[in-house]
Structure formats: structure tokens, C-alpha cells
Amino acid sequence: MAFPAWPRLAYSVVLYVLSPLIGWRIWREQVLTYSRLQRLGLRLEPLPPAPRIWLHCASVGEVRAARPLIEGLLARYPSHSLLLTTMTATGAQQAQTLISEQTAADQVRLAHRFLPLDFPGAAKRFVRRIQPELAILFETELWPNLIHACYQQGIPVAVVNGRLSPRAYKRYQRLRPLMASTLAEISWLAAKSSADAERFNDLGCSKDITRIVGSLKFELVSPGSAINESECLLSHYGERSVWVAGSTREGEEALLLEAHCQLLRLYPNALLVLVPRHPQRFEEVARLCQAEGWRLSRRSLQQPVTAQTQIYLGDTLGELSALYAVGSVAFVGGSLVPLGGQNVLEPAALAKPVLCGPSIENFADVAEPLLAAGALTLVDNTEALAEALASYFAVPERAKRDGQAGRTAIEAHKGVLARTLKGLEGLLPR
Numbered sequence: 001m002a003f004p005a006w007p008r009l010a011y012s013v014v015l016y017v018l019s020p021l022i023g024w025r026i027w028r029e030q031v032l033t034y035s036r037l038q039r040l041g042l043r044l045e046p047l048p049p050a051p052r053i054w055l056h057c058a059s060v061g062e063v064r065a066a067r068p069l070i071e072g073l074l075a076r077y078p079s080h081s082l083l084l085t086t087m088t089a090t091g092a093q094q095a096q097t098l099i100s101e102q103t104a105a106d107q108v109r110l111a112h113r114f115l116p117l118d119f120p121g122a123a124k125r126f127v128r129r130i131q132p133e134l135a136i137l138f139e140t141e142l143w144p145n146l147i148h149a150c151y152q153q154g155i156p157v158a159v160v161n162g163r164l165s166p167r168a169y170k171r172y173q174r175l176r177p178l179m180a181s182t183l184a185e186i187s188w189l190a191a192k193s194s195a196d197a198e199r200f201n202d203l204g205c206s207k208d209i210t211r212i213v214g215s216l217k218f219e220l221v222s223p224g225s226a227i228n229e230s231e232c233l234l235s236h237y238g239e240r241s242v243w244v245a246g247s248t249r250e251g252e253e254a255l256l257l258e259a260h261c262q263l264l265r266l267y268p269n270a271l272l273v274l275v276p277r278h279p280q281r282f283e284e285v286a287r288l289c290q291a292e293g294w295r296l297s298r299r300s301l302q303q304p305v306t307a308q309t310q311i312y313l314g315d316t317l318g319e320l321s322a323l324y325a326v327g328s329v330a331f332v333g334g335s336l337v338p339l340g341g342q343n344v345l346e347p348a349a350l351a352k353p354v355l356c357g358p359s360i361e362n363f364a365d366v367a368e369p370l371l372a373a374g375a376l377t378l379v380d381n382t383e384a385l386a387e388a389l390a391s392y393f394a395v396p397e398r399a400k401r402d403g404q405a406g407r408t409a410i411e412a413h414k415g416v417l418a419r420t421l422k423g424l425e426g427l428l429p430r
Helices: 006-017 019-028 036-040 060-076 089-100 104-109 120-130 144-152 166-173 176-183 194-203 224-237 253-266 279-291 320-326 361-373 382-394 396-412 416-425
Strands: 052-056 081-086 110-114 134-138 157-162 188-191 210-212 242-248 271-276 296-298 311-313 329-332 354-356 376-378
Touching (some): 052 060, 060 089, 060 134, 081 089, 104 110, 120 144, 134 144, 166 176, 166 194, 166 361, 176 194, 194 210, 242 320, 253 271, 279 311, 354 382, 361 376, 382 396
Parallel strands (some): 157 188, 242 329, 296 311, 329 354, 354 376
């Protein structure tokens, strides 16, 4: 079925109108070792040799979730190289960390670059330059001009770990002609859940190419390095009741500090390990803690955790798993404020009981098995959070039991990687 070109052309015009604002954002999202011209499909620097697979992830969380797929593709297609792209600076840093952890042979085959902005010319230049045999987009990275550039050059495009939250679905409904024409140029879509598949289909993705395979986040493996690092950190903490609040968002830290204040009345030695999601907010959160009079130690400054320390600020990149492993209970942020939550599987994979606020709609599919297993508890406010923490501290055996139940639930949902790779075989024969 042929779709008119006007929705994509109108979309491109809007991008050009907004280009000054977009340019400012990109100027901020910069890593010194990369040329900003990569955002225009230029200065990509030498790439590993073809044949090539291209995988795009938005940022840190997506790169982490895609790790099993990246390693699976490298193993399954030994004659291919793999180009990983991201949109954000933190995603680029996470990608570099992932590359450094591969074998020497795979490091040669795996490269990272920034994704160009979705202007028509930049998209065409990028696709012509990298010439992938297969393009894989992770979750909801639906860029109309990039997808169209692949379609024009006969490059199959797959969407894996396909996710479309109710909030995103409502936004895309307003752009239905654009989404329908874009999704018509997709070759295969692996949805995380039946609800996600239905939303994609309603926007125009053919049911014939849609498969429900589950979430790749269930394939997350807790790295041994995180466990080892956590043991090193624990040796400095002493015998304390420790809880970790990870991936916290703006407006949420003040609520967590209030809950910690309530908790200290029952457990005066309690320690909060606080890890903001975005590095540009590290200083802001540190100032908030200091302004309220908390005794603060900062990870980035290698400040020790003393008996007097009340807050340990995890203001570094790539250490969230190790910091989650330190606590006996984990709180996952973006949920006490209405932002849809963050990945609850990361602490659950470490056998930690998980607490969240009520806003977890962006991760409802992976939260459901943890809720059913009793490994995830939703709290509506700071009082409920403090009570839940105190109940786990009072009965450590319960914390261990619920944490193990979460890890067991994750193991029961594995197999998504095998189904995803099997589906991709139809686009890129082994």
C-alpha cells in the first residue's frame, strides 16, 4: 500500500523550523572525542569493515538492555561488524564501556557513533555512508527520515524490544498519517507485549510482520564486577541499614530525603545511597542535600562513608548496578513523580526487593511478573515508602526472600533473546 509523502515532508519542515532549538540541545549532548558533525551524517570516522549490522539505542538504559542482543549478534554473525548508535552523551559513554568489556577480537568488530539528526539530507548521507545489511531500532526509536532512507536503499529495518507506552501512543495518534507511512516501511517488529503490539498495529504497523517476543530486559545478566565492587563498598560502610534510590528524577530527591528523615527515627544508622539518573543533575542534587543539612559523601570525590554519613551520592557513570548491590532494598526512581518509572529489573536481577512509586506505566510489562512474585512493592507517598523500608529492615529474612523471588521471576521469563535472533534471521540469513 502506497502512502502519500506529505506527512514526512511536513515533519521535515517542522524539524527545520525547530533546528535552532535542536542544535542547542545537541551542543549540550557532546562528548569531546566525537565530532559534532556526526549529527549531520558527516565525519563518521573509519568504521569496521563491511558487511555491517546497524543497531540504534536512544541512551544509557537502552544500551544496557541491548547488551545481550549486541553480544548475541556478534556471536551469531562472526563475519559481520556491528555499528551501535546513540542519541545522548551518556548513551555514548555507556556504549564505550560496553565495547571495552568485549574480547579484543569483538572490540575490532564493534563501533559506536552518534545518530544524525533526522533531517532528510543527514539521514541519506548516514545510511549511504554506513551501508548496513540490516538496521535494528531499539524500543521506540522511530525516526521517519532514517527509516525512509533505509527503505529507499533496500535495507530491511527491524524494531526490537518494541515498546509503546499509553502516553507515547496518545502522542503518536495525533501524528497517525506520519506514523502509518513510517511503520509501513518496517520489515519486522518484535513487540514486548500484546498491548504494545496492539498499539503499533493500530498506528499502522502490519500484523503480518508483528511478533510478540517479550522484553529483552529479562535477559539482563548481573555482572560479577558489580557484585565484587559492591563488596568493596560494603567493607567501608560497616554494619548499617542501607537502601539505594536509583535513577531518580527532578522533584523526586526531595521526597526521598523526606522518607529518609522518617526512616532515621526508627533506624538512626540508616544510609541512603542516592543515584540521580542524569549526570547534569549531580551538582544540583548535591546542593539540595547540603542545603537541607544532610551529612553527605560523594562517590565522584572518593569521599569515605563514615559513621556520620547519612547520604552517599552516586554521582558517577556506569556504577548503578554496583551501587544497587550494596543495599538490602532498592527504590527505582521516576515513579514517585509522574514520569513512568525506570527499569525495575536491574536491582531485581541482583536479588534485591524493589520499591517504586505509583508511576511505572513505561515499565508495566516487566513490573508485572515482579509484582506477582511479591518482589516489587508500590508506594504512594513518602510515608508509605518509609514504612516499607522499615518493614524490610526489621525482617532481613523477608528482604532476602522477596529479592530471590524477583530473580527467580526474571529467570522464568528468559528466552526473549533466542526468539529475537530467530526473527532477525529472516532479514539477515545466518
